[in-house]
Amino acid sequence: MTEVITLETRAALHRALSDRHRLLLVDCLIDSDRTPGELVEMTGLSSNLLAFHLKTLEAAGLVQRHRSEGDARRRYVRLRHEILPALTLVGERRRARNIVFVCTQNSARSQFAEAVWQQAGGCEALSAGTSPAERVHPLAIDAARAFGVDLSGRHPKGFDTVPPQVDVVVSVCDRALESGLPPSELSLHWSVPDPVDGGLAAFSSAFTDIAARLDRLRSRIR
Secondary structure, three states: OOOOOOHHHHHHHHHHHOHHHHHHHHHOOOOEEHHHHHHHHHHHHOOHHHHHHHHHHHOOOOEEEEEOOOOOOEEEEEHHHOOOOHHHHOOOEEEEEEEEEEEEOOOOOHHHHHHHHHOOOOEEEEEOOOOOOOOOOHHHHHHHHHOOOOOOOOOOOOEEEEEEOOOOEOOOOOOOHHHHOOOOEEEEEOOOOOOOOHHHHHHHHHHHHHHHHHHHHOOOEO
């Protein structure tokens, strides 16, 4: 979605980022969607103060909050990179030998991530599912093909295919994150909605979301 950034919007964004605590929250959300509880632990803010700062960032359009598709009691906070790319903190680059993308069935979202990462080149990329399906979803194959990515020869895999030492694990599914992930030096979460009930458009939306996140992550992983 293309968003028009007016002078008034820019001023609101700068006001929202003028507080050191809110800048710290943006840093925490650069690579990964977080729960409020995680943000409390990472920032040292009280729950009330965190709620205040998140409300300010949300009002400025910098973050979004939504309920988990797995445990409905959880909520995830997501940074809206697309609204302010110029002020996105690049941060220090991390060296990695491998990266593993995880979703529940390894039939769409994590397959998208693995294939796009491999196509662009870089460190070794794998994908896995907490409960692998029998096949890659046909609509995932169709959606990826429209973006020039071929998933037709791929098959869902479980954690038994993941190497014992993993540098980066990226969960692209709330349920996968909440069911447990392999240990790694860096664990990130992207709360990408399950496209299975939304038709081809939902699979295409998931693909573009993941591809955009991969572009940002690639600038931080070498």
